[in-house]
Amino acid sequence: xxxxxxxxxxxxxxxxxxxxxxxxxxxxxxxxxxxxxxxxxxxxxxxxxxxxxxxxxxxxxxxxxxxxxxxxxxxxxxxxxxxxxxxxxxxxxxxxxxxxxxxxxxxxxxxxxxxxxxxxxxxxxxxxxxxxxxxxxxxxxxxxxxxxxxxxxxxxxxxxxxxxxxxxxxxxxxxxxxxxxxxxxxxxxxxxxxxxxxxxxxxxxxxxxxxxxxxxxxxxxxxxxxxxxxxxxxxxxxxxxxxxxxxxxxxxxxxxxxxxxxxxxxxxxxxxxxxxxxxxxxxxxxxxxxxxxxxxxxxxxxxxxxxxxxxxxxxxxxxxxxxxxxxxxxxxxxxxxxxxx
Ligand code: Q9C
Ligand code: ZN
Numbered sequence: 001x002x003x004x005x006x007x008x009x010x011x012x013x014x015x016x017x018x019x020x021x022x023x024x025x026x027x028x029x030x031x032x033x034x035x036x037x038x039x040x041x042x043x044x045x046x047x048x049x050x051x052x053x054x055x056x057x058x059x060x061x062x063x064x065x066x067x068x069x070x071x072x073x074x075x076x077x078x079x080x081x082x083x084x085x086x087x088x089x090x091x092x093x094x095x096x097x098x099x100x101x102x103x104x105x106x107x108x109x110x111x112x113x114x115x116x117x118x119x120x121x122x123x124x125x126x127x128x129x130x131x132x133x134x135x136x137x138x139x140x141x142x143x144x145x146x147x148x149x150x151x152x153x154x155x156x157x158x159x160x161x162x163x164x165x166x167x168x169x170x171x172x173x174x175x176x177x178x179x180x181x182x183x184x185x186x187x188x189x190x191x192x193x194x195x196x197x198x199x200x201x202x203x204x205x206x207x208x209x210x211x212x213x214x215x216x217x218x219x220x221x222x223x224x225x226x227x228x229x230x231x232x233x234x235x236x237x238x239x240x241x242x243x244x245x246x247x248x249x250x251x252x253x254x255x256x257x258x259x260x261x262x263x264x265x266x267x268x269x270x271x272x273x274x275x276x277x278x279x280x281x282x283x284x285x286x287x288x289x290x291x292x293x294x295x296x297x298x299x300x301x302x303x304x305x306x307x308x309x310x311x312x313x314x315x316x317x318x319x320x321x322x323x324x325x326x327x328x329x330x331x332x333x334x335x336x337x338x339x340x341x
Contacts, residue, residue, distance in 0.1 A: 001046045001146075001148050001149060001336055001339075001340055002046050002047050002048075002049060002139055002141045002146060002149045002150065002153060002206075003037070003040045003045060003046060003047070003048045003049070003143045003150045003152055004048075004049055004050075004051055004134045004135075004137045004138045004141075004149065004150070004296075005033070005037055005048055005049075005050070005051075005152040006050060006051050006130040006131075006133065006134050007128065007132035008123075008126055008127055009030060009033045009127055009154035009155070010030045010123075010127070010202060011121075011122075011123025011124070011126045012028075012030075012123055012124055012127035012128070012154070012155045012177075013029070013030055013121065013123070013183060014026040014086050014118075014119035014121055015085065015086050015119065016086065016088075016119065017088075017116065017117035017118070017119065017140035018116040018286070019117070020090070020299070021232060025292065026063070026119065026168075027168075027291055028154075028155065028156070028168035029325070030154070030323075031325055032154060032322065032325055032328055033152060033319075035325055035326070035328050035329040035331075036084035036152055036319065036328055036329045036332050036333070037152060038329055039329025039332070039333040040150070040152070040329070040333055041338075042145050042329075043333055043337060045150070045333060045336060045337065048281050049137070050125045050137075050243070050299065051130065051133035051134045051136070051137040052081070052133060052136070052137050052140070053133055054132070054133055054136045054137075055278075056068065056248040058132070058136060058179070058180050058183075059088065059129070059171060059176060059227050061130055061176070061179045061183065062154070062162060062172060062175050062176050062179050062205055063162055063163070063171065063176075064162050064173070066163075067112055067162070067163045067164070067165075068143060069113050070108055071112075071120075071124070071128065071165070071170055071171070072125050073127055074087060074105065074108065074109065074120050074124070074125075075087065075120060075121065075122050075125065076121065077090075077105040077125060077205050078105050078107070078109075078237075079122070080191040081105070085189070086119035086120065086121050087105070087109055087119060087120040087121075088109070088118075088120075089109040089110040089113045089116060089117050089121055090106070090110065090116070091110055092110055092113075092114065093111070098110075098156050099132055101163075111117070112163065112164050112165060113164055113165050113166050114164050114165075114166035114167075114226070115128045115166040115167060115225075115226075116277070117166070117167065118165055118166050118167065118168050118169070118170070119170065121181055124170060126208065127154070127155055128155055128170035128171045129171070131153040131154055131155055131156075131170050131171065131173050132157075132173055132176055132292055133287040134151045134152060134153050134173070135151040135153055135157075135174065135176060135177040135316070136168065136176065136177060136180055137151070138150065138177070138316050138317075138318070139177045139181060139184075139316055141179055142276075142314050142316050143181075145182055146227045146314075147314060147315070147316065148241075148314070148315040148316070148336075148339060148340070149170060149244070149316055149317070150317045150319075150336055151173065151177070151316060151317065151318045151319065152319050153173045153319045153320075154319065155168060155169060155170055156169050156173070156195075156282070156320040156321055157169045157170075157171055157172040157173035157174055157175070157176075157201070157202075157280075157318070158169055158172060158174055158175075158193055158195060158197075158199035158200075158201055158202050158280045158282075158321065159197070159199070159200055159201045159226060160172040160201040161200065161201040161204045162203075162204070162205055166199075166226070167197065167200075167225065167329040168340060169201060169224060172201045172202055172205060173204055173318050174191055174199075174278050174280045174318040174320075175191070175201065175202045175205045175206070176317060177278055177316055178191055178202075178206070178212050178332050179212075181276050181278070181316075182211055182212065183194075186275055186276035187211075187276075188210075188211055188213065188271075188272060188273055188274045188275055188276070188340070189211070189212045189213070189274060189275075189276045189277070189278060190212075190213045190214075190215070190269040190272060190274035190276070190277050190278070190279075191206070191212065191213070191214045191215070191278045191279075191280060192215055192216075192218075192265055192266075192269060192277065192278070192279050192280070192308070193214070193215070193216035193217070193218070193224065193279075193280035193282075193320075194217055194279065194280065194281060194282060194283075194285070194304065195216075195218065195280055195281070195282020195283075195284060195285075195320040195321045196218060196219055196224075196282055196284035196285045196289065196292040196293075196294055196321060197218055197219060197224065197225055197226065197282070197284070197292075197321060198216055198218040198219070198221060198224075198226060198229055198230030198246065198248070199214070199216050199320075200226045200228070200229040201317075202214055202216075202280065203216065203229060203230075203234065203244060204229070206240065206243070206244075207236055207237055207240055207241075207244060208236070208237050208238045208239060208240040209239060209240045209243065210236075210240055210242075210243050210333075211238045212243070213243045213244070213245075213268070213269065213272045213274055213325070214242070214243070214244050214245070215245040215246070215247070215265040215268055216230065216245075216246055216247065216265075216280075217247040217249065217258060217320075218230055218247070218248060218249070219248070219249065219251065219292065219293060219294070220232075220248040220249060220250050220251075222248075223250065223293075224249050224251070224293070228229075230246050230248055231246060231248060232246050232247070232248055234246055238268070243263070243272070243307060243316075245264075245268050247261035247264065247265060247266060249294070251293035251294075252293060252294075252295065253293075253294050253295065254294070254295040254296070255296050255297065255303070258285065258294065258296060258300075259300075259303060259304075259307070262304065262307055263307065266307055266308070266310070269311055270311065271314075272320060274313060275313065276313060276314055276316075277308075277311060277313040277314065277315045277316070278315075278316045278318060279308060279315060279316070279317045279318065280318055280320045281317045281318060281319055281320055281321035281332060281335060282319075282321035282322055283301065283321070283322035283324075283327075283328055283331035283332050283335075284321040284322045284323055284324075285318060286324050286327055286331055287320065288324040288327060289322070289323050289324045290321070290323050290324060291323055296331075298327060298330050298331055298334060299334075299336045301330075301332070301338070302334050302335075302337070302338040303333045303336035303338070304334040304335050304338070305334065305336060305337065305338030305339035305341075306338045306339070306341070307312075308335070308339055308340070309331070309339045309341070317335070317336060317339075320331065
């Protein structure tokens with residue numbers, strides 16, 4: 001399987017996120033991608049290539065123009081105030097308040113974000129756009145006839161919606177690739193999100209659409225980030241009714257429960273008649289993940305790859321989360337090698 005990778009991911013290297021009431025070192029760090037790339041090479045998964053540049057157009061098919069402009073200029077506005085440390089928001093609009101874009105950078109950070117865990121840095125825009133290019137270059141390979149490709153995206157994307165960032169995500173790599181796949185002729189795209197966290201951004205981007213089916217297995221929003229989306233009752237709306245399927249699982253869930261949900265999600269993908277598949281490949285379901293509460297073991301990731309392969313669809317794997325850095329490469333690449341068997 002071809003891997004697409006860009007060193008530009010290093011440009012996103014935040015110092016700190018707010019966790020448990022304390023500023024702590026970012027869990028989403030450059031070493032994550034290094035470990036995955038190392039494993040790709042160790043097992044000889046296949047060729048590793050650099051991304052092509054697709055520009056802003058495919059991004060604007062998914063994200064709002066004012067949001068994209070904000071991301072592109074946020075660091076300049078922040079540093080113009082003499083600040084050289086990471087930019088983090090401090091407060092948000094809630095029920096009953098206005099939803100208007102403020103004029104000043106501190107207000108804009110709040111307006112366009114949903115958490116204080118996602119620092120904007122000097123290199124954020126370049127890293128996030130490189131990550132999009134990695135996703136789209138993987139798609140090119142599949143459009144060129146490959147059965148699958150692995151887009152080793154970093155920063156991740158599935159928490160980013162049309163008009164907001166958060167959850168370590170700025171631009172939604174998987175959603176941009178799914179949209180590009182539709183624009184290049186796919187009839188119906190399925191997105192299967194196996195990251196530990198609900199892919200709130202991806203769900204919300206496609207929630208009212210029938211042409212992209214979104215399904216996700218994740219920590220129950222009653223207990224887990226992002227808390228405000230990911231319930232089983234969310235099945236899509238308007239023309240998209242029936243084109244969204246969530247499988248929330250309680251803290252402590254192991255592969256017995258998780259693989260049952262995977263089987264149901266896969267059956268739904270088949271029933272939907274998808275002809276293209278994007279996998280949001282997070283491996284923070286691992287038992288040793290420092291911020292997550294599922295109990296998957298490294299061997300289980302082989303079973304995930306096998307089940308996905310049984311769908312028999314052209315498949316683009318897009319890297320999302322996974323914070324047990326020593327195991328992230330083993331777990332992610334286990335999915336990919338088993339898919340290829
Ligand atoms: N107590 C992804 O996996 N905050 N994002 C966690 C920990 C946010 C995860 C706080 C987690 C975001 C792509
Ligand atoms: Zn995650």
